[in-house]
Amino acid sequence: MNSLIISLFLYFFSFGLQASTILIAYRILNRYQHIRLSKIFLFLTSSTLFIQYAYLLTKDLNQSFTSFSSALFVLINSLMIWTIVLLLNFFLTRSSKKMLFLSQEIKIDTLTRVFNRNTILFYCEYELAKSQRSQQPVSILFIDMDRFKYINDSYGHPIGDEILIKSTRQCRLALREIDLIGRIGGDEFIVLLPNTDYNAAQDVAVRIQTEMQSLNERISINISTPITLSIGIASYSPRKQSIHENLIDPKLLLDELINISDRSMYQKKRANHMAYTLQPSPESHVRRG
Secondary structure, eight states: OOOHHHHHHHHHHHHHHHHHHHHHHHHHHOTTTTOOOHHHHHHHHHHHHHHHHHHHHHHHHHHHHOOHHHHHHHHHHHHHHHHHHHHHHHHHHHHHHHHHHHHHHHHHTTTOOSSSSSHHHHHHHHHHHHHHHOOEEEEEEEEEETTTHHHHHHHHHHHHHHHEEEEEEHTTTTTOOOEEEEEETTEEEEEETTTHHHHHHHHHHHHHHHHHHHHHHHOOOOOOOOEEEEEEEEEEOOSSSTTSSSSOOOOHHHHHHHHHHHHHHHHHHHHHHHHOOOOOOOTEEEEEE
16 A cells, blocks of 8 residues: 555656656757757657556556556656756757857957947948838938047047947947937947937937036046037938838938938037038938038
């Protein structure tokens, strides 16, 4: 009688392990369908369970379910499969997290921790294509740090890098969650402003300059040159038309916006103040400033 109770308890515990194994295996297959190892594992798990129950059926069923040795065999087999499933889940989860981290790192500028050139340009093209479908405006800011070469030459590249990091962090405080900023090289940055017309983009540029003034007041770096930015603005507002009518290639449109904002930025750099020239071109629907 005691042997029967122990055997039934071992079977009950084994079936619980097997149910847990099936649930974990199902989650692995759903999450990692693209990994061939998970499919191989499903085949091995199914084969092992089949062998286990085939072993029991080769014996008299009454003997199998009352035999302590059969119950122990099922328990050991279930524990083995459960352990393998847990280990596989652990390694696949760690591998997927590493892959996710690496995929995110590819998009990020290592110094400033904003998007790199390729990523910000990709998002700009995406938003411009989306803008033509939704008939919503898009604006970009072209930002260049003033006298950055002088700062690097006079105080050294470590100081220049620290100023880039602090300036980028300060710029992000002036942006919304949907706004994106990326470094396109050296001390040049692009800010993408979805659903933002020219006037609203001007407000964002003013907020960024205000944040930079705040940074100058409390920065701990001992330099005599104030940190200032020159900001060029370009906006695209689609005409009210059919979404399939006269669509512009987003890459060509982005090139035009970058050229306009770049020229606008250099005008402000030469003038050394935030003066905006409202001279929209009737042909391109692109607003300049």
